[in-house]
Amino acid sequence: MAAPQSDIPLSPLKTVAVVGLGTMGTGIAEVLARAGRDVVGIDISEAAAVQAVTALEASTARAVRRERLTGQEREDILGRFRTSTDLTAAADADLVIEVTPESYDIKQQVFRALDGIVRPDTILATGTNALSVTRLAADSAHPERVLGLHFFNPAPAMKLVEVVSSVLTAPVAVSAVTNLALDLGKEPVAVGDRPGFVADGLLFGYLNQAAAMYEAKYASREDIDAAMKLGCGLPMGPLALLDLIGVDTARTVLEAMYTESRDRLHAPAPILKQLSEAGLTGRKSGRGFYSYEAPGSASVVRDALTPLSGGPGTPGRAVRSVGVAGSGTMASGIAEVFAKAGYEVVLAARSEEKAQAAKARIGKSLARSVDKGRMTAEAAASTLDLITPAGSYDSFAEVDLALEAVAEDLEVKQQLFAVFDKVCKPGAILATTTSSLPVVACARATSRPQDVIGMHFFNPAPAMKLVEVVRTVLTADDVHGTVRELCEKIRKHPVDCGDRAGFIVNALLFPYLNNAIKMVQEHYATLDDIDAAMKLGGGYPMGPFELLDVVGLDVSLAIEKVLHREFRDPGLAPAPLLEHLVAAGCLGRKTGRGFREYARR
Numbered sequence: 001m002a003a004p005q006s007d008i009p010l011s012p013l014k015t016v017a018v019v020g021l022g023t024m025g026t027g028i029a030e031v032l033a034r035a036g037r038d039v040v041g042i043d044i045s046e047a048a049a050v051q052a053v054t055a056l057e058a059s060t061a062r063a064v065r066r067e068r069l070t071g072q073e074r075e076d077i078l079g080r081f082r083t084s085t086d087l088t089a090a091a092d093a094d095l096v097i098e099v100t101p102e103s104y105d106i107k108q109q110v111f112r113a114l115d116g117i118v119r120p121d122t123i124l125a126t127g128t129n130a131l132s133v134t135r136l137a138a139d140s141a142h143p144e145r146v147l148g149l150h151f152f153n154p155a156p157a158m159k160l161v162e163v164v165s166s167v168l169t170a171p172v173a174v175s176a177v178t179n180l181a182l183d184l185g186k187e188p189v190a191v192g193d194r195p196g197f198v199a200d201g202l203l204f205g206y207l208n209q210a211a212a213m214y215e216a217k218y219a220s221r222e223d224i225d226a227a228m229k230l231g232c233g234l235p236m237g238p239l240a241l242l243d244l245i246g247v248d249t250a251r252t253v254l255e256a257m258y259t260e261s262r263d264r265l266h267a268p269a270p271i272l273k274q275l276s277e278a279g280l281t282g283r284k285s286g287r288g289f290y291s292y293e294a295p296g297s298a299s300v301v302r303d304a305l306t307p308l309s310g311g312p313g314t315p316g317r318a319v320r321s322v323g324v325a326g327s328g329t330m331a332s333g334i335a336e337v338f339a340k341a342g343y344e345v346v347l348a349a350r351s352e353e354k355a356q357a358a359k360a361r362i363g364k365s366l367a368r369s370v371d372k373g374r375m376t377a378e379a380a381a382s383t384l385d386l387i388t389p390a391g392s393y394d395s396f397a398e399v400d401l402a403l404e405a406v407a408e409d410l411e412v413k414q415q416l417f418a419v420f421d422k423v424c425k426p427g428a429i430l431a432t433t434t435s436s437l438p439v440v441a442c443a444r445a446t447s448r449p450q451d452v453i454g455m456h457f458f459n460p461a462p463a464m465k466l467v468e469v470v471r472t473v474l475t476a477d478d479v480h481g482t483v484r485e486l487c488e489k490i491r492k493h494p495v496d497c498g499d500r501a502g503f504i505v506n507a508l509l510f511p512y513l514n515n516a517i518k519m520v521q522e523h524y525a526t527l528d529d530i531d532a533a534m535k536l537g538g539g540y541p542m543g544p545f546e547l548l549d550v551v552g553l554d555v556s557l558a559i560e561k562v563l564h565r566e567f568r569d570p571g572l573a574p575a576p577l578l579e580h581l582v583a584a585g586c587l588g589r590k591t592g593r594g595f596r597e598y599a600r601r
Helices: 023-034 046-065 071-079 104-115 133-138 171-183 199-215 221-232 238-245 247-261 270-277 329-340 352-371 377-385 410-423 439-443 477-489 505-521 527-538 544-551 553-567 576-583
Strands: 015-019 038-042 081-084 095-098 123-126 146-151 160-165 187-192 321-325 344-348 387-390 401-404 429-432 452-457 466-471 493-498
Touching: 015 023, 023 038, 023 046, 023 071, 023 081, 023 146, 038 046, 046 071, 046 081, 071 081, 095 104, 095 171, 104 123, 104 133, 123 171, 133 146, 146 171, 160 171, 160 527, 171 187, 187 527, 199 221, 199 238, 199 247, 199 270, 199 505, 199 527, 221 238, 221 466, 221 493, 221 505, 238 247, 247 270, 321 329, 329 344, 329 352, 329 377, 329 387, 329 452, 344 352, 352 377, 352 387, 377 387, 401 410, 410 429, 410 439, 429 439, 429 477, 439 452, 452 477, 466 477, 477 493, 505 527, 505 544, 505 553, 505 576, 527 544, 544 553, 553 576
Parallel strands: 015 038, 015 095, 038 081, 095 123, 123 146, 160 187, 321 344, 321 401, 344 387, 401 429, 429 452, 466 493
Antiparallel strands: 146 160, 452 466
C-alpha cells in the first residue's frame, strides 16, 4: 500500500547521497553539486572515493579554463561534495541514489541497510537500467518511497533522466524527483517498470542484433559501425557503443529483458557471453569488440582484425561514363553525385520529358549549392553539362556502369536488368540501388550475373556519405573492387555486406523502429516520450516516430515484411499498429498524417 502523502517531503531535495562512485555515480554527484545540492558520495572502496574527488576537481578545473565556471563557483561546488566509505553517511539525506553494480543481491543489500539508516521520509532511488524496480521496492521496509532514477552516461552531458515508478511508488515521490531532474537541467521522462525502460529497451535490442550480425561474419566491425553512423546519423556505431557501455553490462541488461519479453531479439548474442567471460568487457578492460591503448582509454589501436588500408586488391575495370535509370529523387541525386565527381552521366527515364524534368531537378539542387557558397556558378554549369537526359535505355549502349534507381518492385527491376543485359556493352557493371530486395534476383535476370552488384545509396544521395556495397555469391571480384574504388572517387564511404534482407542499416534500424511501435501499442510510453528518450538518451538525430513519418509508413511496413519473411523471427513481425495505420492510408508526412498529424502544404 502507498504511504500517506505527508510521509514524503514536497520540499526540494537539498541533501543527496550517491551510493556507488563508479563513472556513473561520480557523474551524477557532479551534476547534483553543480546544481547547488549538498552531496555525499559513498563507496566501499576508499580508492573509488578518492578517484571521484579527483574527477570532480579535474572536470571543474576544465570548466574554469573554458570560462564556464568562475574560480569561486568551482570552490563552492567542491565544498558541497564529500565522500565516505560508510553507508551511515547517508543518514541526513533527503534522497539516496544507488548506482551499484547490476545485481539484485548487491542492490537489495544496500536498500536493506538504508532502511535502518535514513529517515522514513527519505526517497530511495535506484539507478538500475535492467533490474526490476518493483522487486527492489518490495524488499524494502518502505516500498512506497522506492523508485528508479535512470541517468545516462556521461551524466553531466546527457539530458535524459527516466523516472521509473513501480505499482508501489507514492506519486509524491515521483513528483519530488521529477522536479529535481528539471532543476538539474535534465529532461525527465516518466516510465513504468520493465527491463530497459524506454531508451535502453530500444537501444539494447539494436545493439544485440549488431553483435549477432558481427558474430555471423556478415560484415566487419568497422563496416557495421560506419554504416550506422553514416546511414542513420548516430554519434557512435553499435559495437563501439557496446565497448563503451561494457559488454558485461549489456549482457546483464539483455538477460533481464529476455527474461521479461521472451523475444529472441533480446536473447544475448553468444559473443557477448564469450567476451564477458574472457574478461574482454570493452574500454574498461582495454579490449572488447575493439582493442584500446590501455584499460579505460578511448583510443582504438590496431589489432589482428583491423583491415589493411591501401593494400593490393583485385585490378578493377575502367569507369568513365555512368548510366542512371530512373527519374525520381534518388535517381537524380545519384546522377548529381557522379557528375560532381567528373563522370559523364546518361540519365534515362521512360520518357524524354521525365528525364528532362529529372535533369531540371538537378539544376535546382546545384543552384542551391551555388547560393550557399558550396560551389561556383561555373562548376555548377559544367557539372550540369555532364548530364545527358534520355528517353530510352538504348542510350546506355556505351556506359561503363549502368545503375538503376527505379521503384522498389522486384518485377520492375528484373525487367530493367533484362534490358540492361541487351543494351549494355560486354564488361559493363550493372548495379541496383535496392534497399531490401535480393540483388541476386536482379542478377539472374541477365546472362552475366558476375557483372551485377548492389550499390545502396541513402537519401538524399548528394548529402549522405554511405553506400552499402552488396555482392552476391556470383559477383566477380573485379566488379566488387571497381565499385569500392568508385565509391571513394565520388566521395562516398563504402561498406561491404552480403546479399540478405536489409543489408546492414535497414536490418538493424527497422527492428528498432518496430519495437518502438510495440511500446506505444502496449501503452507503455507515449510517442513524445519515446522520441525524446531516443534523442536525449541515445543521441539519435530523430526519434523513431519522427523517422517513421519521414520514411513513410508504407515503405517501413514493406521493409518489415521483407525482414520477417527472410529471417522468420516472430520478433520481426510488423507491429499491428503499423499495419492498421497503413491500411487507413496514414502513411506519414506525405499524406499529412502518420503517427502524428501534419499541416497540409
